[in-house]
Amino acid sequence: MAQLRLTVQSITPLLMYGADNKDDRTNTSLKAKPELRATGVRGLLRYWLRAVLGSHARSSSDVFERESQILGSTEVGSRVALRVYQSGGMEEEKNLTVLPKQTRGYNLPFTGFPPESEFRITLSTHPLDRDETLLGGDLLKAIFLMATMSGLGRRARRGSGNLRVLNVKGYEGERLPLDYLPEDQPSLSDYLQTVSRYVCSTPLGRQTDFPVFATDTAVVLLSQQVHTDYEDAFQE
16 A cells, blocks of 8 residues: 655645535534535546646647546546644634735635644555555655645635645655755746746647647746735735
8 A cells, every 4th residue: 555645734724514514604603613524635636637638649639548447536546545633733723814804895804724734645555456656656646736736725815825845755756755845936946937837848749639738838937026924925
């Protein structure tokens, strides 16, 4: 059985809800309950796996076939089990401000997990699965994109739920560390370019029928502005 364990920390507010997701902003008798769920992480990983597969697949049907072989589908089970473990010090916080800060004149505070909340993500294969490379290759590339290019939970496309990997076990990649934290903008730019080349080393050179993460179909933009914290960045 192969296993990959990631210790992850949120950089911006993490807004994830489970069964108890009632909106308590207008009715104080309703209490939304933040919940760190494996289904949310799996969905995000599946999204990025499709982007990775699309960078070299010939068609969307090829993407779906390979995706099903790794993470399963309605017809076949997943070969990879994903579990999320919340740390004991992970506490809820009210009135977390995310983007947009208000709409139609109403403020948009949320109850969620504040920045610097830590949790663990574990991916493992079945004990009888002898493919030791399953947690590498395309799936590992998707993990890199998930950790560097996206956010988790509500308002993820507006800057919420950004993550960083603090520690990783089960991965031996000294040339391209997964738990790397750039110190400045040039270091971040170099690291993201390295990740991009790792995910897709050559241009497609053709028009694809599936949105992909490839050098001729995707662009990553970095701001030159340096911010002291996430709230300063949100204000900008």
